[in-house]
Amino acid sequence: MFLMRFTERAYVNYTEEDVRNSPNEAVRLTFSNSNFNPEEGHYLYNMYLDEYEYSEEVGFDGLMLNEHHNTPTCLGATMNLEAAILARNTKKPKIVLLGNPLPIFDNPIRLAEELAEIDMISGGRLVSGFVRGTGVESLATNTNPLHNRARFEEAHDLVIKTWTTPGPFRWEGDHYHFRVVNPFQTPLQKPHPPVWIPGTGSPETLVWCAERNYPYIFLETDPQGTQDMKSIYTEAAREHGYEPGPENFGYLVRIHVQDTDEKAYDVGKGYMVGNIGVGRIPLPRDYASPVGYGSRSDDPRFLRLREQIRSDPFRVGGLDSAHYDEILDSKRWIIGSPDTVISQLREVLSYMRPGILAVWTNDGSISHEDTMRCLELMGQEVLPALREIGEELELTDPFQKEGVMPGLTTV
Amino acid sequence: MPNFTEETISVAGGNLQVYKGGSGDPLLVLHGAGGNAGPRRYAQALAEKFTVYLPSHPGYGKSDRPGWVETMQDLACFYTWYQEQEGLENVRAIGFSMGGWLAAEMLSMTGHAFSKVMLVGAAGVKPNDGEITDIFIISPAQVRDLVYHDPSQVPEWDELFGTDPTPEQAQQAEADREMAIRLTWRPYMHNPRLPAKLGRVNVPTHILWGENDNLVPVECAGLYQQAIAGSQVTVISNCGHSPQIEKPDDFVQAALAFL
Structure with missing residues (x-):
């Protein structure tokens, strides 16, 4: 099992009132950047990079980053700038970008260059994920x-063609439209850095x-929705002549550990601050999913899945x-405490069977000190x-898979 | 009251839904980004003097979208095709909001689209001082609040907005909004090259605006007037973006006087 550490790198120095007073009472897109303090930004960027570097020390296999725009939540x-710094300042872990929002790039060649x-x-540690981005990114x-x-x-x-075809x-x-695609720099990994795709269940993307x-x-x-999504993936994979295993799936979960259950319970409340918004302010529909962004497929499997996702009270957001x-x-x-977290994760992993586990160790108002203790305990115990659980459950990850590694296109 | 019929004709490889009513010379009416509200009161009044043609733009209402209709210029091409096929060239026309922009694009492409044209609260030209309201980052309900200056003076308010939309109507509204996004996303609701191209226009053009337009600033009336030689401007006071709905009597009076 591949274990990677994640945080959205939140900025939480604003109040619910600031959001209520902003256009459409939204914490993304139109929440004014006059609420941002670059002095605080200086501190936070460096703090978050320190935490990622420490994540290597405690033994994570990967450092996962994501990207959002016009938002304090990330x-x-x-x-790619953070990734470049980690590329230089760390030695072993994969740098897992989940992911670059492809549609917003007018020049994907520049993106191919940056990633190369x-x-x-x-030294060939990049995992290059791609996403569609939320409506806000559009x-x-x-x-x-x-x-x-x-x-x-x-x-x-x-x-992919830029990376794999001589210019x-x-x-x-x-x-x-490009008249001369020929960036001189190409990636170290051949045929190209592995591609993983994160998402919340768009069936077309699964296929x-x-x-x-x-x-x-x-x-x-x-x-339950994840099982349905895996079936859609599995069915399409079989049509393409292979049987997917745990190495084809990852799962992101917020996992926070402290010395005791009580302490962890209190600290974990910090996740509640500043993700969708201070005071839990929802995002307007026209921001999150503008008309035209969503799927119009009438495939009954897809409709069933969409209903399932919709009915989940905890669905993203x-x-x-x-x-x-x-x-x-x-x-x-x-x-919880290390023991609590391990035992609960055994249950979750048995059911979800991911070869890749993304551990969202902290977010919102969880302090640097508590985060560092969490990471330390992760390394020592979790x-x-x-x-061991991964071995026992045979949760093979893409790098352990014999033969063709998942993530490499056959293009 | 003139009787309107709804017909479907084939144009440019797709079906086009057209409301048609009245008698007299043809009058082509081009609806705005929000969609085709059908023959409202103003259209009924105009149909006393003219044969009113009120098509749903490709991708709107029951009209198909030929796959190549992606931009306002494509839409203008589509309509000149329609005019030629239906013998509706050199006719009178009114364009509302995005439909006004459409009419202006057609004017910039050919001298025989219209004999006389009215541009009402027309998008298409970038304001110097204000901004065209971004209707895509606010909800349809918020858009409606901005369209009407004083809802209490809208005679058809109950018919138009008195009941919650049916699921089918909601779906249609979403499809219409999607088409507006397709056509007008970037540059938003205007064509930077349009004013220069309007220098060729030599048909009588009347520019009409609601004084309190919260979507397309009233300054755009002046910009259209500067771009189109000999054009006239009328500003209706105490009125929002859609004079034909908010003050239909004033609107019809101005339209008949010009047309």
């Missing part, structure tokens, strides 16, 4: 949401991943408005136990 607005540099600087970058999926797919094909070549697509043998990382999805105790009771967040 300081990673240009995640990160891969070389890190709006913040003025990318037409109607073309989101088409741009995602075309930009992906272009990046110069020409690209005249529907959304991208698209399965067709390419790309691992799909479920982001805090509900257990919902987790940010539910009551803390309910979330803990449902084991959607795992918070990660070794999880490795």
